[in-house]
Amino acid sequence: MRALVQRVSSASVTVDGEVIGAIEMGLCVFVGVTHSDTDALAAKLASKIAGLRCFDDADGVMNLSALDLSLPVLVVSQFTLYGDTTNGRRPSYVAAARPEQAEPLVERVVDELRTLGAHVETGRFRTEMKVSIVNEGPTTLSIEV
Numbered sequence: 001m002r003a004l005v006q007r008v009s010s011a012s013v014t015v016d017g018e019v020i021g022a023i024e025m026g027l028c029v030f031v032g033v034t035h036s037d038t039d040a041l042a043a044k045l046a047s048k049i050a051g052l053r054c055f056d057d058a059d060g061v062m063n064l065s066a067l068d069l070s071l072p073v074l075v076v077s078q079f080t081l082y083g084d085t086t087n088g089r090r091p092s093y094v095a096a097a098r099p100e101q102a103e104p105l106v107e108r109v110v111d112e113l114r115t116l117g118a119h120v121e122t123g124r125f126r127t128e129m130k131v132s133i134v135n136e137g138p139t140t141l142s143i144e145v
Helices: 039-051 099-115
Strands: 002-015 018-023 026-032 062-064 073-077 120-122 130-144
Touching: 002 039, 002 073, 018 073, 018 120, 026 039, 039 099, 039 130, 073 099, 099 120
Parallel strands: 026 073, 073 120
Antiparallel strands: 002 018, 002 026, 002 130
């Protein structure tokens, strides 16, 4: 599994003109799933996201997590994280899991984040989403488990 994590001052997801998920200061997390991913990897990814120390402490050092600060997380599924651009200019998505496999694993990440104590908003699987992000810092981190 892969996640692209952005520290944001705000983020939202809109589907068909309706905002379906929105947060203020927190994390916007794009999650990609590949064929070999499992529930255990989804739980591990959620734990890494929840504990990711990417927020400043009183000394201005990135030492605090979203959980430490009770900040929300917006999770958006994104199969394009497994796009391969090695050959040519058109990405290949062969490594991306089919929706039937990916959707329950993304949901597992969301459920595990909630179990860990995070307030989680989400996008909507299998829809055309418009994601608005104000990246704070900018801080963008890639996680792979």
